[in-house]
Amino acid sequence: MQSDGAQGVTLPSTVGLVGLGLIGGSLGLDLQALGCRTKGVTHRQVTADRALERGLVQEVSTDPQSLADCDLVILALPLERLLDPDPALVRALPEQAVVTDVGSVKGAVLSTWRSLHPRFVASHPMAGTAEAGVEAGVRDLFRGRPWVATPEASTDPTALAMVEAIAAALGSRWLLAEAGRHDQAVALISHVPVLVSAALLQAVASERDPAVLDLARQLASSGFADTTRVGGGNPQLGTAMAARNTAAVLRGLAAYRWSLEQLEEAILEENWGQLESVLTHSQQLRPDFL
């Protein structure tokens, strides 16, 4: 183990990265720069070869048994694979290692993983680009971005400290939250916006007068483009978020529906003072989220 001078906490000597897409590949690049030995595990040999070519990790294998000497294993897998893990991977995880994940829904991850490994830490580095796959990894993806961990009473505190040391060394903002609260917060700021935004595209496309629809296409500008950006994103990802964070998403949608009804009611009642007051409040609220 090496000492991380800034934090006085040790960084792991050898880090295993399961999955070398955007998150796993970016972690590999940054961890090497921090002096860690990095070992990648990928499903397919062609990904393994390309990851080595790109220098995402120093060693790579398609066999999870290669993780045997890791101090830390980061499961940088898509949510669905994280929630239905390959039994060979679970068996191969060294018992003494710290194991963490990068999934965007923490309740479901803990339900699956708290019984699968004694030193599991549920965590969520919140960084992304529009890219995915073995070509996507970049340096400094996590700098200045939040990294949330959602420890439980049973979480090993020394394991948690190791994940925090990694997050700090990568320049992330470290946050602790209860898993349910994390899931509700990300439902509000990420999962519900995808649905709100997708519904807008659906509503416009459902216009029955072809002349109006054609005009809408020609007149749409940056405001429409911004409002629909997340709704026009990866459909598999949007579906996985709703499927794995269902209760929080439905709660968020209910709050959203109520808010929209208030606006619609003000318009129906031609209560323009009320509408302007809500829009003024919205204008004041937004800077808190930037």
Added chain:
Amino acid sequence: MQSDGAQGVTLPSTVGLVGLGLIGGSLGLDLQALGCRTKGVTHRQVTADRALERGLVQEVSTDPQSLADCDLVILALPLERLLDPDPALVRALPEQAVVTDVGSVKGAVLSTWRSLHPRFVASHPMAGTAEAGVEAGVRDLFRGRPWVATPEASTDPTALAMVEAIAAALGSRWLLAEAGRHDQAVALISHVPVLVSAALLQAVASERDPAVLDLARQLASSGFADTTRVGGGNPQLGTAMAARNTAAVLRGLAAYRWSLEQLEEAILEENWGQLESVLTHSQQLRPDFL
């Protein structure tokens, strides 16, 4: 009158600009570059002075009678002032001049103006920045942007041709539409998105658990910022759009509510295939509006 070589249509020699904010000021700058004589009319002397200092127009006055020798008068006023025009302005508009407006709702504008001037042309140059007021005018604001006119059977065709010549000379994309269809299209791509986006800010802010709300604030990133941008905009403008385009906005909101319900229903029924299919459709739709 000068000849516009590209179109073979005459541009007006003298253009009156009533209002020298973003739209009026930008028109003044571009029209001078095209060789037109420009005369501004503003409500306040201090705005008139500043407009001259900035060179937005060549002459400026607070008296609408100064418009007497204009070939074209462009009413670049906020929607509310356009729909409740100063009687002194209406009286001062020369009968032989072409009169047009820049309002973003055309049905209400025509209701007011079709009886106020024989050569009125309802039009809507769709360009904007976040700026407003006498400091906002910039060159080339309209280049490449749509400029929609909504003529009626009673619209003077030579008046319409003059507005088209101006739009073409400024580099705009000229479009003709029936006023009701224009209003429905802008409701869908501009007015409804403001409400959809504002409701998201309201929904998040209505979260009752302060720890979740605080986390939402800390975790919100570019996706949330984009989805809420138009909802956090000018509240007076958002209110005026709803107040002056009420029927189209309510129709658009009804379509939106239905679309959102479809998504919510798929989640409630855990019909993930259906949800993914709608999100895939949304992803395919979006490029048509960019």
